[in-house]
Amino acid sequence: MAEQHTTMLSLRGLTRRFGGLTAVDAIDLDLARGELISIIGPNGAGKTTLFNLVTGLDRPDAGIVRFEGQDITGFSPERLAAAGIARTFQLGRVFGNLSVMDNVLIGAHTRLRAVKPAVPLIGPLLELGLALLRPASVKAEEERLREEVKVILARFGERLLPRIDQPAYSLSYANRRRVEIARALALKPRLLLLDEPTAGMNPTETAEMQGLVAELKAEGLTILLIEHKLEMVMRLSDRVIVMDEGKKIAEGPGEAVRKDPKVIEAYLGHGLTKEQESAA
Amino acid sequence: MSSWLDYTINGLIVGNVYALVAVGLALIFGVSRLINFAQGSIYLVGAYIGWVAVVQLHTPLPVTIIVVAVASALVGLIIERFGLRPLQNSVRIAPLLATIGISFVLDQLVMLTVSPNPRALPSQLPDIRFQIGGGTIGPLDLLIAGVGLASALLLFVFLRYSKLGWAVRATAQDRDAAMQMGVDVNRVNQAVFGIAAALGGVSGLLVGMYYNQIDTAMSLQATLKGVVAEVVGGAGNVPGAVIGSLLLGLVESYGVAVFGTSYRNLFAFLLLVVVLVLRPNGLFASARQAPPEPLTGTFIAPSRPVRIPRWALLVAAGLFAVLPFFPVSFYVLQTLINAWLLGMLALSLTLVAGTIGQVSLGHAALLAIGAYTSALLSLTFSAPVGLAIIGGGLMSAALGTALISPSFRLRGHYVSIATLAIGEIVSLVILNWESVTRGPIGISGIPPLSLFGYELISPISIYWFSFIVMVVLALLQGRLLGSHLGRSFRAIRDDDVAARAYGLSLNRYKSLAFIFGGFAAGVSGGIAAHLYSYINHETFNTQQSILALTVVILGGLGNVVGAILGAVALVGLPEVFRIAAEYRILIYGIVLLLLVRFRPQGLLGTI
Numbered sequence: 001m002a003e004q005h006t007t008m009l010s011l012r013g014l015t016r017r018f019g020g021l022t023a024v025d026a027i028d029l030d031l032a033r034g035e036l037i038s039i040i041g042p043n044g045a046g047k048t049t050l051f052n053l054v055t056g057l058d059r060p061d062a063g064i065v066r067f068e069g070q071d072i073t074g075f076s077p078e079r080l081a082a083a084g085i086a087r088t089f090q091l092g093r094v095f096g097n098l099s100v101m102d103n104v105l106i107g108a109h110t111r112l113r114a115v116k117p118a119v120p121l122i123g124p125l126l127e128l129g130l131a132l133l134r135p136a137s138v139k140a141e142e143e144r145l146r147e148e149v150k151v152i153l154a155r156f157g158e159r160l161l162p163r164i165d166q167p168a169y170s171l172s173y174a175n176r177r178r179v180e181i182a183r184a185l186a187l188k189p190r191l192l193l194l195d196e197p198t199a200g201m202n203p204t205e206t207a208e209m210q211g212l213v214a215e216l217k218a219e220g221l222t223i224l225l226i227e228h229k230l231e232m233v234m235r236l237s238d239r240v241i242v243m244d245e246g247k248k249i250a251e252g253p254g255e256a257v258r259k260d261p262k263v264i265e266a267y268l269g270h271g272l273t274k275e276q277e278s279a280a
Numbered sequence: 281m282s283s284w285l286d287y288t289i290n291g292l293i294v295g296n297v298y299a300l301v302a303v304g305l306a307l308i309f310g311v312s313r314l315i316n317f318a319q320g321s322i323y324l325v326g327a328y329i330g331w332v333a334v335v336q337l338h339t340p341l342p343v344t345i346i347v348v349a350v351a352s353a354l355v356g357l358i359i360e361r362f363g364l365r366p367l368q369n370s371v372r373i374a375p376l377l378a379t380i381g382i383s384f385v386l387d388q389l390v391m392l393t394v395s396p397n398p399r400a401l402p403s404q405l406p407d408i409r410f411q412i413g414g415g416t417i418g419p420l421d422l423l424i425a426g427v428g429l430a431s432a433l434l435l436f437v438f439l440r441y442s443k444l445g446w447a448v449r450a451t452a453q454d455r456d457a458a459m460q461m462g463v464d465v466n467r468v469n470q471a472v473f474g475i476a477a478a479l480g481g482v483s484g485l486l487v488g489m490y491y492n493q494i495d496t497a498m499s500l501q502a503t504l505k506g507v508v509a510e511v512v513g514g515a516g517n518v519p520g521a522v523i524g525s526l527l528l529g530l531v532e533s534y535g536v537a538v539f540g541t542s543y544r545n546l547f548a549f550l551l552l553v554v555v556l557v558l559r560p561n562g563l564f565a566s567a568r569q570a571p572p573e574p575l576t577g578t579f580i581a582p583s584r585p586v587r588i589p590r591w592a593l594l595v596a597a598g599l600f601a602v603l604p605f606f607p608v609s610f611y612v613l614q615t616l617i618n619a620w621l622l623g624m625l626a627l628s629l630t631l632v633a634g635t636i637g638q639v640s641l642g643h644a645a646l647l648a649i650g651a652y653t654s655a656l657l658s659l660t661f662s663a664p665v666g667l668a669i670i671g672g673g674l675m676s677a678a679l680g681t682a683l684i685s686p687s688f689r690l691r692g693h694y695v696s697i698a699t700l701a702i703g704e705i706v707s708l709v710i711l712n713w714e715s716v717t718r719g720p721i722g723i724s725g726i727p728p729l730s731l732f733g734y735e736l737i738s739p740i741s742i743y744w745f746s747f748i749v750m751v752v753l754a755l756l757q758g759r760l761l762g763s764h765l766g767r768s769f770r771a772i773r774d775d776d777v778a779a780r781a782y783g784l785s786l787n788r789y790k791s792l793a794f795i796f797g798g799f800a801a802g803v804s805g806g807i808a809a810h811l812y813s814y815i816n817h818e819t820f821n822t823q824q825s826i827l828a829l830t831v832v833i834l835g836g837l838g839n840v841v842g843a844i845l846g847a848v849a850l851v852g853l854p855e856v857f858r859i860a861a862e863y864r865i866l867i868y869g870i871v872l873l874l875l876v877r878f879r880p881q882g883l884l885g886t887i
Contacts, residue, residue, distance in 0.1 A: 055781055081783035089781075095774035096582055098767065098885060105764070106771045110783035112764055128796065132756060142764065166338035169582040189781065192533050 004030045008222045009054070009190055014063035016049055023049040025246035026063070031191075036213075036223040038233040038254075041243035042266060047226045048090050051193050054224075055087045067122045067191070082110045084190035085093055088180040088197060090226070096169035103168050103179050104149045107186030111147070114138045129138070129232075145186075152182050155212060174205050181212070192216070193224045198232065210235065234258070242266065285573050286416065287537045288530065293421050295529020296428035297490070300483035301506030302513065303435065304476025304523035306625020309510065310452035311465075311472050315693045317379040318359060319480050320503030321386035322842045324496060326352045326481025327434065327488040328390055331401050341404040345427070348485045349412065360469055362606040365879060371632065372641065376693060377833065377876045380641075384869030391496045392862060401488035426487050431479055431836075432522060444471050452516065480506075500547070500822060504704065507697055514562020518737040523807035524563070527551075536848075546708040547702040556698050557686040583881035588841055600747060604740040611855075613739040617811075622748040624804035624822070626831040626843035627753055628797035632887065633829065633839030637773030639682075641696045642703020643828050644800060644820040648710060649810035650676040650802025652717060655726045658810070665730045669806035676802025676804075681794040688790045691776070703825060710817040722816025729810045746807060750844070751817040753800045759885065760796060769793055770838070811869040823865060832874045836870060836882030845883060 009031040024046045031037050039047050052058035054065055056077035065073045067083060075083075086107070095103050114130050130138055153160045156178050165169060167177055177197060184192055190223040197213065198206040212233045216222060217236065227233050233240060234254040244251040244259055244266040250257045257263055301319055309317045319593065324851040330348045333339045339347060363382045367374045405423060409416040439445040444467070450458040451468045460464055489496040504529065513524025528548060535547035555563065604613065625647060633639045654672030657663040663671065689699035700874070710717045717723070729745060736742050760766055768789050772779045776786055809815050831850050835842025850871070854864050875882065 028841070057777060057781065078783050078785050079778040081781060087781055089778065093775045093778035095771045095778065097774055098770055099830045102770075105767060105780050106779070106784070109764070109768065114764060123790055125795075127788075128760075128765065128792050132759055134759070134763060160597040167582065182784065 006032045008035075008067065009224070010066040011050075012064045012066075014050070014053055014065065015061050016046075016053055016058060017061050019261070022246045024053060024060070026244075027243075027248055029241065029248075031222060031224060033222055034217075034220050035223060035238045036217050036236055038225045038227055038237040039243060040227065040230070040233055040240060041249075044148070044245075045243040046246040047243055048195055051087060051224075051226065053196055055193060067179055071163070081187065084187070085193070086184035086187040086189035087193035088177070088184055088189070088195055090195040090199065092173070092176045092180060094168040094171075094176045094179050094183075097167055099167055100164050100171070100179055100182075100229045101146065101149055103154060104182045104186045105145060106182035108145050108188075110187060113141055122177060149182075149186060155185075155215070156182065157208075164173055173200050174202075177201070177209075185216075189221070190209050191224070193221050193226075193228045197225075198227065206232065230258075283537070287533045289417055289421065291530035291533030292526060293424050293490070293529070294533065295509075295526035296424050297483050297487050297525075298505050298509045298528055299428055299525035300431060300479045300486075301502055302509035302521040302525045303431070303518055304479045305506050306446070306513070306516055306555040307472045308476050310516040310518070311448060311455070311468055312364075312375070313511075313699065314364075314375045314379070315515070316375070316476070317364075317503055317507075317508060318383040318386065318606040319476065319506055320499040320501065321383045321390075322352050322355055322359075322477045322480040323484035323487075323501040324390055324494075325355055325386060325484070326496040327484035327498060328394055328399075329481065330485035330488060331399055331494060335399075341423075342402065345482060345485065348481045352481020352484075353474040353478040355481070356475075356866065358472040359471055359477070360473035363873070364473075365466065365469070369881055370876075372692075374876045374880055376639075376696065377563040377829075378504050378828075378873060381869045381872035381876065383503065384826065384865060385873065387496055387499045388543070388866035388869060389865075392866070394496075396496050400491050400492055400496050401485075402492060403489040417457060420486075420490060424490065427482060427486060431482075435518070437477070438475075439669070444468070447682060448472060450699065453756065462591070482663060483736055492826045504700065505544070505548060506544075508548050508701070509699060511552060511694075512555045512563060514564050517562060517564060517743065520562055520564045520817070527563075529882065540723045542708075542712055545704060546712065549705045549708070552701045553698065553705070554691060555699075556694060560694060565743075567761040583836070583837060583885040585839060585885035585887045589624075593594065593841065597751060602745075604743055610739045613743045615855045616848070617739070617743055617746050618749045619848045620743075621804050621811075622828065622831060622851055623750050623844045623847035624753055624800050624807075624836065625749070625828045626847050628759055628799075628801035630799040630832045630835065630838055630840065630843040631757060631760075631769075631800075631829045632793055633832055634771040634839065635766065635773065636790060638790060639829070640701070641822070641825055642699040642706070644749065644822065644824040645683075645703040645706035646676045646680045646798050646801035646813075647805030647808065647824065648706055648817070648820040649679050650805030651815050652710065652723070654806030655809040655815060656716070656725045658727050659723065659725070664733075665727055665810055666732070669803055669810070672806030672809075673799040673802035674821060676805065677795045677798035678803070680798035685787070685791065685793055688787050700822070700825075703822065707821070708815050717817070720816065722819075723809075724814045724816060726809050726813045726815070729807065737841075742811065749803060749807065753803070754840050754844060757796070757800070761838075765789070765792065773838075826872075827868055830868050830875075833875050833882055834882070836886050838887040839882065839884045840887075842882055842884035 007030050011029040013161055014024055014027045015022065027050060035278060040277055041047055049058065053060050056075050064071060067085065078259060095106065114127065153164065159178055160182065168176060181197060194233060196198065198209045206229060237254055239252060240254045240257045241248055242263045249262045249266060250260045251275050301323060305316055305319055308314055326348045329351045330344055333344045333347050359382055362380050364375050403420050404421040408420050439449055447458065447468050448462045448471060450463055451465055455465065464556045465546055484497065509525035509528045512527060514521030528551060531547050531551055532544050536544050557566065625643065628642060628646065630644050650672035653675040654668040657664050657668035657671045683702050684699065687695060690698055711720060729742060736745050769782050772784060772786060773787055780786060805820065831846035832843055834849060835846030850868065854867060859867060
């Protein structure tokens with residue numbers, strides 16, 4: 001079972017219903033280490049709900065999520081973050097009143113040693129004590145992380161570094177998305193889920209983002225990507241999965257999926273609504 | 281056996297009265313996702329208008345009811361137009377705070393124009409009782425039941441068959457969609473506030489007649505009961521509010537039957553907490569349905585905090601430290617001692633409400649826990665006062681956090697309701713747990729402040745003691761904010777979903793915030809107990825909780841320097857301007873309203 005070892009994320013029959021609507025309908029998926037899979041599909045196809053199920057923000061009604069062989073179905077988001085799963089959000093969820101630096105530092109939260117004195121029950125109290133006393137080791141760790149954040153921000157050129165102390169609410173929309181990705185990278189993720197990283201970006205910005213994702217992939221990061229911009233999907237993805245009305249309707253290399261009649265029908269059938277929604 | 285029927289009838293009648301308040305709350309929540317804390321004040325206003333009509337003008341009953349309904353509706357319209365509509369595009373905490381401010385202003389206006397003393401509100405119906413089965417029922421009971429049913433029927437017809445009623449329902453279902461379809465949301469809001477106020481006012485009138493007594497303390501109780509009934513039935517659910525009200529009435533009535541009158545409210549608030557924890561969407565919603573999120577997202581006004589240079593803070597602290605060397609009167613020192621005590625409470629609340637975003641309306645309970653613990657430690661166990669105060673702080677931290685922990689999964693308005701209820705529960709437990717707290721008699725003869733065996737009796741020594749304690753707490757809090765915990769708290773406040781996705785445990789960090797904040801508040805309560813030498817279950821009340829919240833908003837949410845500045849300003853300025861005590865709460869209410877309207881980020885800005 002050589003494949004077992006290289007599979008990082010595996011979904012089996014993952015299902016989520018909202019009332020009468022089945023938002024995610026028996027989805028199977030295998031993501032290998034270092035692979036980049038894109039999930040495409042019309043709006044409302046269930047892509048973001050699928051992300052929520054994988055990252056613990058929502059619980060499936062049926063099905064199993066395995067991460068590196070371990071069953072993680074129904075784990076809390078906190079635990080999944082600690083396991084090395086990082087995500088960005090479709091509508092952008094930066095911490096508005098926190099500076100760019102602090103936003104990205106939150107990304108490194110699971111790696112802070114000051115957070116987890118390994119003592120049951122009084123662990124949180126020790127955390128409080130360490131935060132107040134701030135011994136040299138805690139200070140050094142904080143300094144090291146701050147340097148790391150600057151390195152991460154440097155990936156975005158001069159977009160974020162000059163604004164490092166500005167509160168996130170004052171940033172442009174595109175910059176907030178960049179902060180989200182920087183925050184996800186600060187977690188040093190083993191699996192990265194990107195939910196429409198280029199939404200609301202102009203062509204130049206989109207090209208920049210595409211370059212960054214390509215760079216991350218080249219560095220060996222395993223990535224699950226939701227994206228509407230097909231050109232980017234075709235260039236980056238090892239495989240593409242197409243969802244419609246909660247179901248997986250096609251899977252395979254980009255070009256093959258693109259020509260699949262079911263995919264064409266799904267897009268044309270929903271074409272109008274899709275246009276309207278992406279315009280909104 | 282017969283008495284059980286009586287208790288059931290009584291429970292249903294009282295429940296009917298609660299329903300009139302709760303239905304209004306549910307309507308308002310439905311269209312504007314707002315829990316209207318001023319609803320009880322309208323109930324109060326209704327009761328007093330009824331009193332004027334009955335006692336002064338001798339109006340017949342039907343006229344009295346119509347006068348009360350119309351006048352109360354007018355008050356509701358005024359609140360909507362001038363208090364809430366200007367806040368439509370404001371941060372979502374603003375309307376909640378505004379209704380609290382409006383409630384204070386209305387209550388105080390009634391108190392100042394009439395008098396705080398209870399008045400008799402005679403029922404205009406003959407005093408006869410009919411026998412049914414083993415119980416009795418009077419004309420007033422029937423009137424209340426009739427008014428309840430008639431209002432329900434009228435409301436049903438209005439919502440179902442009138443155009444404006446459709447608009448109300450459409451707005452409740454999806455405000456944005458309704459607006460796009462051309463529904464005039466302002467008119468809907470007006471209609472809803474008018475109806476809610478009319479129902480609330482009539483409810484106040486009926487309750488006044490039922491007990492033949494009205495007083496200004498009715499307001500808060502009515503709001504609380506209405507909120508309990510509404511949340512039990514499911515926020516925004518109108519039929520649910522009616523059932524929740526009847527259930528609340530019965531639970532209270534049976535509770536009183538078994539345990540006694542002083543337990544009435546305890547059962548109400550326990551019911552609320554149990555429902556909030558187990559079924560936050562109310563009894564009639566499905567458990568897996570996503571909880572409504574009335575107050576997430578842009579919870580707090582974004583602002584750039586005013587940076588005060590370190591030297592300026594040092595100079596200010598130095599000036600206050602040496603103040604007693606100057607020829608200042610004891611009166612000034614006494615005022616500042618009060619400011620330092622309030623400052624400690626505000627430090628606690630600014631951390632909890634500002635930094636981690638849990639807007640607590642029951643913070644005075646932490647004072648009470650600290651005060652009682654410290655008083656009992658020094659009296660019963662002869663503990664040195666200094667240690668007793670620290671014990672009070674620790675007990676507040678531990679017990680306060682434990683009590684509030686079931687509500688950690690709640691968000692927005694629900695946190696405020698839960699903390700308000702928990703605050704009331706603490707006060708009621710103190711009242712009823714006589715073997716430990718001495719019940720309604722309170723604790724007297726609490727030893728004065730002392731440190732290492734030296735009694736601190738002179739105002740100067742008390743001044744320094746409280747000032748130093750507050751400064752130490754402020755420095756610690758500043759240090760906390762500069763650590764990874766400060767960052768984590770603020771992240772949870774800004775977006776708890778994203779925070780969880782990055783590994784922040786909400787329970788852990790909310791607990792830590794309440795532990796730290798609980799300690800500061802407990803110490804403040806402990807010092808107060810030894811200063812006052814007498815405390816009872818009413819020493820630390822909701823007014824103080826709201827005053828602390830006003831201080832925190834005045835200073836800027838989460839802002840340590842702002843909390844102290846706010847405390848000095850709100851304690852000091854009324855003294856400077858020699859404002860009579862009875863006008864102060866009115867002024868605090870007006871300050872809160874003005875802040876929410878014109879400077880929601882406070883003087884020094886949110887941190």
